[in-house]
Each structure stands twice: as C-alpha cells, then as structure tokens.
Amino acid sequence: MTAYHPRSPARRTAVTAAAAAAGLLLATGCGAADMTAQASPYAAAQGAKSVTLSVQSWVGAQANTAVAGYLLEHELGYRVDTVQVDEVPAWDALSQGRIDALLEDWGHPEQEKRYVKDKKTVVSGGENGLTGHIGWFVPEYFAQEHPDVTDWKNLDRYADRMRTPESRGKGQLLDGSPSYVTNDKALVKNLGLDYEVVFAGSEAAQITQIKQFAKERKPFLTYWYVPQWLFETVPMTEVKLPEHEEGCDADPEKVACAYPHTPLKKYLNARFAENGGQAAEFLKRFRWTAEDQNEVALLIAERKLSPQAAARTWVERHEDVWRPWIP
CATH class of the missing domain: 3.40.190.100 (Glycine betaine-binding periplasmic protein; domain 2)
Incomplete structure (x- = not known):
C-alpha cells in the first residue's frame, strides 16, 4: 500500500481550505458552470503589457497562478489579471482570448482535440512538472x-x-x-x-x-x-x-x-503564445515540482498567508528554481 507523507518519494498529485478559497481573488470551483463572461478586459489586449491567467478553486492551481503572477509582475513588469473559470469552460475562454494561459490542466482530451488539433486556437505550453493522480x-x-x-x-x-x-x-x-x-x-x-x-x-x-x-x-x-x-x-x-x-x-x-x-500541462491562447513576448516565453518555461507547489499551497491554506505573500515567500527562498524561467 502507498502512504503519502511530507517529502514522500511518491509523487503527490485533477480538480482548498476555506481560507485559501477566500484568500485568492476570483478563485472558484472547477467544472460545469460557464463563467467566461467574467473574463478580463486585459486579455490579449493589443499593445498592453498585461497577462490574464485562469485560476481554479483547488489550492495547488492557485499556487501556480500566485507564483507565476508574482514573477510576471516583479521580474518582468507585467500587469497580471486573474479570472475565475471552471475547468471545461476555461478551454473556450482560452480559445477566444478571454484568458491567455491555463497553468494546470488535468486532462481533457475532447477539449484538446477541439481547440488544439482542430481549431488551432489553443497551443500546448508544455508540462508544468507535476504528475496528477x-x-x-x-x-x-x-x-x-x-x-x-x-x-x-x-x-x-x-x-x-x-x-x-x-x-x-x-x-x-x-x-x-x-x-x-x-x-x-x-x-x-x-x-x-x-x-x-x-x-x-x-x-x-x-x-x-x-x-x-x-x-x-x-x-x-x-x-x-x-x-x-x-x-x-x-x-x-x-x-x-x-x-x-x-x-x-x-x-x-x-x-x-x-x-x-496524468502529466499536468499548461495551455496558451495561440495568438498570445506567438505574440505574447517575454510573458509567453516565461509561462512556457514555468515548471516546478510537487514539493514546490505544496510549499506554497501550505502557506496559503494552513498558514493563512495571502496568495501574493505565499508567492513572495517561496520566490525569496527558491531563486535557483525560478531564475531559469525568466527570459
């Protein structure tokens, strides 16, 4: 049998504490309701140095967005907006350019076929380093x-x-x-x-x-x-x-x-992937471990830090991890 412990060699890996849900602005549940109408007006804005990231309700995904957003703002000078979009509707929002990037997808082959293979409005941003189970x-x-x-x-x-x-x-x-x-x-x-x-x-x-x-x-x-x-x-x-x-x-x-x-993947709006400059390149390079994500998630959910404060704490401790992500 497999027991999961802190720092277990088993990979800790589809879909938050109440404090975490309250702490991350615009975070919501993952799934059925189409909330793409709430998308940011900054997504894919012509000439604007801004990025819009999808954020889901589970704290691991919030940790991804918090760290990526913090570095985009403080290292690359972007304005970062986060939008609450459930798992499946996020693909449509991504396709339409209502959001620029989704940083943790747990495997939606039908959506991938529709938007990546057929419509070609969404492209893979590579794996985020985690294996979900x-x-x-x-x-x-x-x-x-x-x-x-x-x-x-x-x-x-x-x-x-x-x-x-x-x-x-x-x-x-x-x-x-x-x-x-x-x-x-x-x-x-x-x-x-x-x-x-x-x-x-x-x-x-x-x-x-x-x-x-x-x-x-x-x-x-x-x-x-x-x-x-x-x-x-x-x-x-x-x-x-x-x-x-x-x-x-x-x-x-x-x-x-x-x-x-399931290796967890990132997806980018196709136009943003091509024309998003340093932000797009940064998000393609973003890749960390389960231990990294859990460290940030624990700060949010258990230590009651705001997502931004948790991200700052992790960034200050792990420059050797994130520095290669910066274009």
Missing part, C-alpha cells in the same frame, strides 16, 4: 489498523464503519465538487460496492470534513488527489482499485478501473 484514500491510522482496507475488494467489510447521515445507510465515499473529474458513481456501481458517493460541494468543504474525521480518529473513504498539501497534515493511504489500462475509462458509464497518472 486521482484516487480513493483512507486515513493512514485506519489503514495501519486494518491493512486489508487498502484493497477495493475488502471495502464492503468496512462499509458500516464509513456510514454517515448523508450516505443513506451505506458507506460514504466523500467527493468534493460534482464538477470535478470523477468516475466515482460509475465505479461504485460497476464494482458492486455498498457505498454512496456524497459530494461535499468544494475542495474547501471536503478538507473541512476530512480534518474533522482525522481529529476524531474516525475512519473515512475519500476521493482525493496528488499533489495536494493536505497529506502534510492528514497522512492518507491509497486504496488499490482495478488496474488502469488504456481505454478502460472511455465509456463513463462502464468505468471499473483506477484513475490514470
């Missing part, structure tokens, strides 16, 4: 007491222990927002598990519940992902699902396999 997790303290819980075939043995008032008499599988990339309802059904998917509503609400369970040393089963700063304070162990194979999740209704490991 969604999975099911239980608290480490429970996994140590009951090692067999880390195999999905044994989850039903513990369904009664995972029951909550919201799970309708079944074990609870806690998810975040229904707008996030999730196969969980299909997985529960297709694997024949006695569990109910319960949505907390957001990453912040999900974190609140996880931390409360951990404080009371209660067992829980949750959808979660790496990289993510919460492993620093609530160590969790991944439950092994049926092995992921190419195409096993092609039909959303028939998914019965684990989530893939």
Whole structure:
C-alpha cells in the first residue's frame, strides 16, 4: 500500500481550505458552470503589457497562478489579471482570448482535440512538472489498523464503519465538487460496492470534513488527489482499485478501473503564445515540482498567508528554481 507523507518519494498529485478559497481573488470551483463572461478586459489586449491567467478553486492551481503572477509582475513588469473559470469552460475562454494561459490542466482530451488539433486556437505550453493522480484514500491510522482496507475488494467489510447521515445507510465515499473529474458513481456501481458517493460541494468543504474525521480518529473513504498539501497534515493511504489500462475509462458509464497518472500541462491562447513576448516565453518555461507547489499551497491554506505573500515567500527562498524561467 502507498502512504503519502511530507517529502514522500511518491509523487503527490485533477480538480482548498476555506481560507485559501477566500484568500485568492476570483478563485472558484472547477467544472460545469460557464463563467467566461467574467473574463478580463486585459486579455490579449493589443499593445498592453498585461497577462490574464485562469485560476481554479483547488489550492495547488492557485499556487501556480500566485507564483507565476508574482514573477510576471516583479521580474518582468507585467500587469497580471486573474479570472475565475471552471475547468471545461476555461478551454473556450482560452480559445477566444478571454484568458491567455491555463497553468494546470488535468486532462481533457475532447477539449484538446477541439481547440488544439482542430481549431488551432489553443497551443500546448508544455508540462508544468507535476504528475496528477486521482484516487480513493483512507486515513493512514485506519489503514495501519486494518491493512486489508487498502484493497477495493475488502471495502464492503468496512462499509458500516464509513456510514454517515448523508450516505443513506451505506458507506460514504466523500467527493468534493460534482464538477470535478470523477468516475466515482460509475465505479461504485460497476464494482458492486455498498457505498454512496456524497459530494461535499468544494475542495474547501471536503478538507473541512476530512480534518474533522482525522481529529476524531474516525475512519473515512475519500476521493482525493496528488499533489495536494493536505497529506502534510492528514497522512492518507491509497486504496488499490482495478488496474488502469488504456481505454478502460472511455465509456463513463462502464468505468471499473483506477484513475490514470496524468502529466499536468499548461495551455496558451495561440495568438498570445506567438505574440505574447517575454510573458509567453516565461509561462512556457514555468515548471516546478510537487514539493514546490505544496510549499506554497501550505502557506496559503494552513498558514493563512495571502496568495501574493505565499508567492513572495517561496520566490525569496527558491531563486535557483525560478531564475531559469525568466527570459
């Protein structure tokens, strides 16, 4: 079984504490609602030395935007605007030039085909250095007491222990927002598990519940992902699902396999990528590690620093990392 700890060699990696959500201006949930109408008037402005970055609600993505924005402003002299756009609508906003760049995409092949391959209005900005992975997790303290819980075939043995008032008499599988990339309802059904998917509503609400369970040393089963700063304070162990194979999740209704490991990518508006000067070159070069992202995310979510203050703190500590990004 795999336990995720601070500085674990396992990569901590698709879709925040309440303080973090409140702290980053214009941050919102990732997913369904089209919020592109709120796009910045500065995006792709002719002759203006400005950059508009998309920002999602999960704190790792906020950390990306905070650091990139700080360096664009303080090292390259750009005005930086951030816009709240959910995961899928962000692609349309990017295509239209309402935003210039998206710094953490967890894999949307349909959108990539439409905008990168067919319309050619969006281009890849390369990988951001992280590998994302969604999975099911239980608290480490429970996994140590009951090692067999880390195999999905044994989850039903513990369904009664995972029951909550919201799970309708079944074990609870806690998810975040229904707008996030999730196969969980299909997985529960297709694997024949006695569990109910319960949505907390957001990453912040999900974190609140996880931390409360951990404080009371209660067992829980949750959808979660790496990289993510919460492993620093609530160590969790991944439950092994049926092995992921190419195409096993092609039909959303028939998914019965684990989530893939996904290199997280950046995407730029095609016109901005060509004519965005130093800003575009900087964003193409932006690439860091899970440890870097988690350091900033932890400052925002746990230490209650503003995203700008967290970015400044990280920048002051890690010039050897960011200096090569500067054109």
